[in-house]
Amino acid sequence: MNKLIILISILFLSFGAKENSITNSKIEGQTENSSLNSALSLNKNILYKGTLNGNTKISLYLKEQEHPCGGSMTMLNAMYKYNNHNKWLLLSITTDIEKKKYCMVEDNFTGVLFLEKDGDYLKGNWVSPDTKQKYKIELKKAELNKIEIEKLDEILFDDLLYNKNDC
Structure with missing residues (x-):
């Protein structure tokens, strides 16, 4: 038993x-x-489309990704272009994400974008380096598919960032 x-x-x-x-x-x-x-x-790919000065069509691509140091930090990379040109301009970003404000400086300091996020919109101004020219910017979030993301990432990372940081 x-x-x-x-x-x-x-x-x-x-x-x-x-x-x-x-x-x-x-x-x-x-x-x-x-x-x-x-x-x-953490990997966000956002395309915004809109206008500069009310009539010049522009597109802005913003990529947010996990920071290699970890934690809650993220990295932002961005580029924009005038839709009647094929060339994208690399942007260096300083941001206060909590206040939803962005300062984006064009590579080689050819202009600065001061933008504020409001829902699906980015609104603000483009200012020339000498501050004598200032144009209003209005952008709205646009839909992106996987193929478009891959193409934009290739331009951002393989063309713009690689060429900027290549010795």
């Missing part, structure tokens, strides 16, 4: 261990998925 009780106890204990193992693997899988989802949510 004692042997039967011991055998039953061992079976119940091993069943409980398997149950805990399954539960732990589910929790680990959920943790990995939530970590992956939070990392993916």
Whole structure:
């Protein structure tokens, strides 16, 4: 009889261990998925389209991604172009994300964009380096598909940033 009780106890204990193992693997899988989802949510690709000075059509591409140092920091890269030209201009960004304000300086300091985010809109001004010219900017978030994101990322990273930082 004692042997039967011991055998039953061992079976119940091993069943409980398997149950805990399954539960732990589910929790680990959920943790990995939530970590992956939070990392993916940090990678934002946003295209804005609108006008400069009310009539010149422009596009601005903003890429936010996880900072290599980790934590809650992110990196912002951006470029914009006049829609009647093929050349994109690299922008260096300083921001106060909490206040939704951006200062974007054109590469080689040919102009500065001061923008404020309001929902799906970016509004502000483009200012010349000598501050004598100032034009109103109004941009609205546009839809992007995966192919467009890949193409814009290639221009931003492979062309603009690589060429700027290449020795």
